[in-house]
Amino acid sequence: MAATPLSERAVQQVHIDLGERSYPILIGDGLLADPAVYAALPTAAAAVIVTNTTVAPLYAQQLQATLAGRFAQVQQVQLPDGEAHKNWQTLQTIFDALLGAQCDRRTVLFALGGGVVGDMTGFAAACYMRGVPFVQVPTTLLAQVDSSVGGKTAINHPQGKNMIGAFYQPQLVVCDLGTLRTLPAREVSAGLAEIIKYGPIADMAFLDWIEANIDALVAREPAALAHAVRRSCEIKAAVVGQDERESGLRAILNFGHTFGHAIESGLGYGEWLHGEAVGCGMVMAAWLSQKLGGVDAAFVERLTALVRRAGLPVVAPALGAQRYLDLMRVDKKAEAGEIRFVVIDRPGSAVMRPAPDALVREVLAECVAP
């Protein structure tokens, strides 16, 4: 309780405006250890920290100690690490732990980890006793700039990624930039994919800034990371605030994801990181955008170079064109068997539209490893 009060520290705040489901995103260093961050949460007897076996030894004890001042009972549930475990069996271990500890419907869940932990904990919170409050505490760059914000929760189905889930908003998102220090370099790159994404779809000035600072971001310079996380959350907040349940606009946040999901699913979840697949998927979506007349070749080249500098793959794995098409047809954005892609219609602006299979095959011919 002797921590410096929130107001006196370098904490940035982004607000997600969704009426009665509104909540703040707090961004700063050392937030895991600051009781003031958690002071406004609903009163409850119990808190449960859901994390994984990789993150737990690094940060669980710290968060548990901070929450112990606020909740009479603080428990931990550790999930196996990785996208391959983002399924019903793992979700069931959360429910078993909650019921085993007789957790009631005021219990607050804390998702401490990356996107997989956040998606699963959020979905568990959405379903347990038809909904309990939860807090996102993302510890990866990707989760801080994308998956922890906006209330998309899900698990995978053997036939498709994120097929079973809910729109369910957290009470609070806590981005402790300090946790990024222990992140493997490959995961930093994966997070940069989602940061880069916000440029082409919404803010070319931000893309300019990312280009100018990509080396600082890869090197995890604190000031660069702080700006990138805040600006990414601001753009995401603006989009989600207009279209919480993805009936339209929000789909632009999936730029690069239709190709990316096909890569992830085709190789088997966990082979490529989600951010790696999205990085390569953005290059493919840029090619498609060019073929549809939205951007020129220089734009595609610029985006490709930036993705490469971020340490991400720009050549797609050879799954076979037909397999790519089949995988993309089960994408959630598909309608009546027609694959729909997020494409750039002009730099800084994205739309969703179908594309003829023949054009998609041309893109695959350009981007897939020979």
Next chain:
Amino acid sequence: MAATPLSERAVQQVHIDLGERSYPILIGDGLLADPAVYAALPTAAAAVIVTNTTVAPLYAQQLQATLAGRFAQVQQVQLPDGEAHKNWQTLQTIFDALLGAQCDRRTVLFALGGGVVGDMTGFAAACYMRGVPFVQVPTTLLAQVDSSVGGKTAINHPQGKNMIGAFYQPQLVVCDLGTLRTLPAREVSAGLAEIIKYGPIADMAFLDWIEANIDALVAREPAALAHAVRRSCEIKAAVVGQDERESGLRAILNFGHTFGHAIESGLGYGEWLHGEAVGCGMVMAAWLSQKLGGVDAAFVERLTALVRRAGLPVVAPALGAQRYLDLMRVDKKAEAGEIRFVVIDRPGSAVMRPAPDALVREVLAECVAP
């Protein structure tokens, strides 16, 4: 398409007012076969009828034929019948079918069956691709007057009933009274339990009416059933409209359910029908209400007699008092280990409150089989 237009038939309508999640309940005979009933649903390529192996041979073909005029593709998924199958494995068969048929997120699900089919289909609709539209087509009396209305969906967990679920509203509820003709007598009684419930908690005049008409209801006289279904839905609609997510008032609809769930869970799901357990549970809750001073002995006697005349059990199974208490402590209404009961504070009005274990043991001593 030659069916009599909706407006010219004896169709009653109750409106659930939940802002953008509002929807109508239609009540009448022959609605399964009337295309006009389904005319206002959202446009989609595909409809999927989820039903069970008991209901399918009776009504699935009829509904499928009616929907064929509206949806290019109408599929069926048949679940095994019974509360014992209201679990994740069965839910998974719905997801497998939807993904196998490449159903997109405009697909409309139809829950054709009783409470189990409705709860599972609704939860599948809530989760599939983070939410697809669905329609409740309840074919049991219990589902028509209670479970299909109000958006509670769930599956059971080995450690508790309806522990995993969502609040997710249908687009429409279609109560075809004609389907009640094929209902086993035991299921008619089970439905009457939930109808009787609305009296003590909300409307003593309705309780008078039920008492006067209980034999007609047991005999399934159409006019009596039509009135009972409509009035039950009206009361439920009024309560749900004020408290969609059960943060307060809505809990009164669980009168008899805390004891009832303990009976169901203690005996093993499916041994007693849900309505049978609720019927007996109401008698127990009436006893508790008397001990707490809300009603007199005559009220308990009157309710007990009515429950008995409805063909329902009024003596609880001998599970042991401690087992009852343990089972009730995992009820969703429990908070911080304290069991909370819906009790009648005066005839026609209910409140939720905790009760000392000692008092609950007295009730068990009165109501449990020796």
